[in-house]
Amino acid sequence: MTKxxxxxVLGTAMGVVASAANxxxxxxxxxxxxxxxxVSQGLPGFSNPDAQGNWTGLDVDYCRAMASAVxxxxxxxxxxxxxxxxxxxxxxxxxxxxxSRNTTxxxxxxxxxxLNFAGVNYYDGQGFxxxxxxxxxxxxxxxxxxxxxxxxxxxxLNVADYFRANNMPYEIxxxxxxxxxxxxxxxxxxxxxxxxxxxxxxxxxKLTNPGDHMVLPEIISKEPLGPVVRQGDDQxxxxxxxxxxxxxxxxEMGVTSENVDNMKTSDNPSVKRLLGAEGxxxxxxxxxxxxxxxxxxxxxxxxxxxxxxxxxxxxxxISRGVNALWSNGGFLYxxxxx
Amino acid sequence: xxxxxxxxxGAPARASLVNDPKVRSLFxxxxxxxxxxxxxxxIVTNTIANLERQNIASGWGFLENTAGFGIIQSLIPYAxxxxxxxxxxxxxxxxxxVAVVGIFFATIIGFVVGIAxxxxxxxxxxxxxxxxxxxxxxxxxxxxxxxxxxVLRAVPGKRDKWSFGFDTFHLNITGLYxxxxxxxxxxxxxxxAFILAIVLSVVIAKWAKKRQDAxxxxxxxxxxxxxxxxxxxxxxxxxxxxxxxxxxxxxxxKGPILRRGFELGVGAKLIPEFLxxxxxxxxxxxxxxxxxxxxxxxxxxxxxxxAARALGIRNGPTLRLVIIPQAMRVIIPPLTSxxxxxxxxxxxxxxxxxxDLVSVGGTVLNQTGQAIExxxxxxxxxxxxxxxxxxxxxxxxxxxxxxxx
Numbered sequence: 001m002t003k004x005x006x007x008x009v010l011g012t013a014m015g016v017v018a019s020a021a022n023x024x025x026x027x028x029x030x031x032x033x034x035x036x037x038x039v040s041q042g043l044p045g046f047s048n049p050d051a052q053g054n055w056t057g058l059d060v061d062y063c064r065a066m067a068s069a070v071x072x073x074x075x076x077x078x079x080x081x082x083x084x085x086x087x088x089x090x091x092x093x094x095x096x097x098x099x100s101r102n103t104t105x106x107x108x109x110x111x112x113x114x115l116n117f118a119g120v121n122y123y124d125g126q127g128f129x130x131x132x133x134x135x136x137x138x139x140x141x142x143x144x145x146x147x148x149x150x151x152x153x154x155x156x157l158n159v160a161d162y163f164r165a166n167n168m169p170y171e172i173x174x175x176x177x178x179x180x181x182x183x184x185x186x187x188x189x190x191x192x193x194x195x196x197x198x199x200x201x202x203x204x205x206k207l208t209n210p211g212d213h214m215v216l217p218e219i220i221s222k223e224p225l226g227p228v229v230r231q232g233d234d235q236x237x238x239x240x241x242x243x244x245x246x247x248x249x250x251x252e253m254g255v256t257s258e259n260v261d262n263m264k265t266s267d268n269p270s271v272k273r274l275l276g277a278e279g280x281x282x283x284x285x286x287x288x289x290x291x292x293x294x295x296x297x298x299x300x301x302x303x304x305x306x307x308x309x310x311x312x313x314x315x316x317x318i319s320r321g322v323n324a325l326w327s328n329g330g331f332l333y334x335x336x337x338x
Numbered sequence: 339x340x341x342x343x344x345x346x347x348g349a350p351a352r353a354s355l356v357n358d359p360k361v362r363s364l365f366x367x368x369x370x371x372x373x374x375x376x377x378x379x380x381i382v383t384n385t386i387a388n389l390e391r392q393n394i395a396s397g398w399g400f401l402e403n404t405a406g407f408g409i410i411q412s413l414i415p416y417a418x419x420x421x422x423x424x425x426x427x428x429x430x431x432x433x434x435x436v437a438v439v440g441i442f443f444a445t446i447i448g449f450v451v452g453i454a455x456x457x458x459x460x461x462x463x464x465x466x467x468x469x470x471x472x473x474x475x476x477x478x479x480x481x482x483x484x485x486x487x488x489v490l491r492a493v494p495g496k497r498d499k500w501s502f503g504f505d506t507f508h509l510n511i512t513g514l515y516x517x518x519x520x521x522x523x524x525x526x527x528x529x530x531a532f533i534l535a536i537v538l539s540v541v542i543a544k545w546a547k548k549r550q551d552a553x554x555x556x557x558x559x560x561x562x563x564x565x566x567x568x569x570x571x572x573x574x575x576x577x578x579x580x581x582x583x584x585x586x587x588x589x590x591x592k593g594p595i596l597r598r599g600f601e602l603g604v605g606a607k608l609i610p611e612f613l614x615x616x617x618x619x620x621x622x623x624x625x626x627x628x629x630x631x632x633x634x635x636x637x638x639x640x641x642x643x644x645a646a647r648a649l650g651i652r653n654g655p656t657l658r659l660v661i662i663p664q665a666m667r668v669i670i671p672p673l674t675s676x677x678x679x680x681x682x683x684x685x686x687x688x689x690x691x692x693x694d695l696v697s698v699g700g701t702v703l704n705q706t707g708q709a710i711e712x713x714x715x716x717x718x719x720x721x722x723x724x725x726x727x728x729x730x731x732x733x734x735x736x737x738x739x740x741x742x743x
Binding site: 089113135141142143152153172173174180 | 594
């Protein structure tokens with residue numbers, strides 16, 4: 001017995017070798033055959049499991065687009081549902097490869113957490129939802145309100161700033177999970193539910209009587225939501241950035257999942273460059289040249305994804321607004337592929 | 339071979355160093371400790387190196403930064419402009435409050451139910467039995483949700499109330515409201531009087547015990563102590579000119595709709611998150627304490643009861659003076675574990691928005707990204723709380739333990 005003890009002790013000490021070398025996420029992802037994607041715990045329209053248990057939504061489609069770019073297969077994704085509180089730690093520790101979970105891009109998150117934001121896939125802002133029978137029409141009438149929200153979000157900070165700036169007393173009730181916020185607001189614990197406006201429209205669907213509630217017109221913050229990757233791996237960061245850019249560029253060029261095969265033989269050189277018929281842009285980021293073709297073929301361009309998940313014909317019924325292309329008066333503008 | 343022959347010849351047998359059991363065990367212990375130290379050193383340096391490489395800020399400086407978020411309940415002064423350090427202290431005191439109040443009620447309910455289970459009354463013992471079986475077999479988190487979400491829907495809304503206790507206390511979905519004592523200058527004397535009364539009671543109790551040992555005469559210590567502890571502060575209150583007054587919650591019925599209901603910050607208020615969490619923890623832990631109490635009492639031999647009866651001692655004093663003191667020796671060690679469990683289970687507060695240490699710490703973690711530091715704080719706080727509880731209970735256990743004469 002004593003003979004086995006020594007190697008055991010030493011083995012324990014030596015065996016715990018740092019697996020933190022995260023330099024080549026692309027190689028790791030290719031080796032394991034799928035992308036581990038961090039999503040929300042259930043936000044309709046953005047990341048939510050459907051009746052069959054398949055994840056759907058705008059943020060989920062971004063993960064599928066990345067998988068298409070890397071593997072040519074949109075289903076090569078595994079999802080990790082994360083609370084707002086857990087999300088950054090999960091990414092930092094390497095538990096997930098990319099975080100696509102309606103996460104607001106702020107300076108402190110970008111600079112102090114060892115993370116990089118790969119762009120903005122939804123321009124949001126924080127809003128307030130109240131019961132219609134309160135007769136409130138403006139957020140400035142919310143003095144004295146109890147406010148339900150999620151803990152560990154920028155929302156919690158914005159609401160504190162807003163009520164302080166307008167010198168209004170308030171009471172904050174902050175829950176860990178969005179479902180509990182909805183339940184407490186529905187039970188009447190709070191007068192106001194605050195989160196990103198997109199989230200309000202999504203969560204309103206979960207209330208007992210969605211029609212009894214309204215979203216106030218004020219938007220009190222800038223909430224650019226986007227996918228996040230770890231700092232220190234520029235190749236993976238580039239793939240994340242250009243997956244999003246390819247989807248936006250495709251919409252701008254009118255390339256859709258339906259016409260992408262025809263567009264491959266288009267005369268337009270920028271379309272040819274995007275779809276890999278000209279140049280070697282895919283190889284430059286460590287992928288094959290039809291990376292963007294796969295994204296659009298398997299998932300669709302940004303406009304298609306938006307319409308399918310949160311657009312006017314979905315239960316959420318969100319109009320494009322500021323999320324329209326720059327050429328249509330919105331904010332979406334992707335650098336060109338050339 | 340020559341050596342061995344010499345050994346058998348009479349000198350004390352000396353095995354080689356490798357085969358000496360003392361040396362061997364020492365050797366392996368040294369190796370084990372060295373291995374553990376090396377492992378610890380490796381983990382710490384590796385973590386620091388990784389954090390630096392991934393550009394994750396580390397250190398304790400963040401505790402000085404402005405928190406910027408609101409907290410619904412605070413025992414110490416806190417505003418959005420306070421620091422992260424203050425916010426964590428707020429969470430710590432909230433945890434402490436839940437633990438203390440929860441332990442207090444769990445102990446009372448637990449003892450009552452435990453004794454009730456041994457009652458000769460069929461209804462009472464069956465009720466206690468079903469209480470224990472029902473409560474301890476349902477997960478605690480579900481019970482917290484029950485007390486919060488199910489009961490929350492049953493109480494009146496924000497602009498309505500239930501009043502009880504001669505209109506002094508009010509309950510609605512935003513909490514339990516009651517009068518808040520406002521301490522003005524001079525009120526410190528009342529506190530001094532209260533402390534003095536406790537000291538006097540202890541002195542009288544010691545004197546009464548001595549007298550009883552010497553003469554057999556009893557003295558009504560309990561009534562005297564109650565009289566002192568209530569009477570002295572009340573007398574002081576009137577002598578110093580009534581420096582304490584009660585601030586009643588202000589129920590507004592007119593004005594902007596969101597301002598109706600109870601005005602924020604007037605009167606005393608217990609938020610429903612606190613009520614639900616404390617109720618769930620106390621009731622859940624009480625079920626286990628009841629079993630511990632029952633086991634403790636049954637561990638006292640029945641001969642003790644019979645002996646007490648033979649001496650003509652009535653049922654009440656038998657329980658109080660003969661059974662319980664002996665049962666306590668069996669009860670205290672497992673009771674300590676239950677107290678520790680209750681304190682640690684209070685971290686489930688995060689599920690129902692009670693701002694305890696884990697909830698507030700989690701917010702700070704998310705705003706600053708200082709995961710390792712926050713988790714270190716969490717672990718240190720729960721460890722210290724548990725060690726303090728154990729130390730106190732061990733001290734109490736030693737006092738109660740059988741003194742061998």
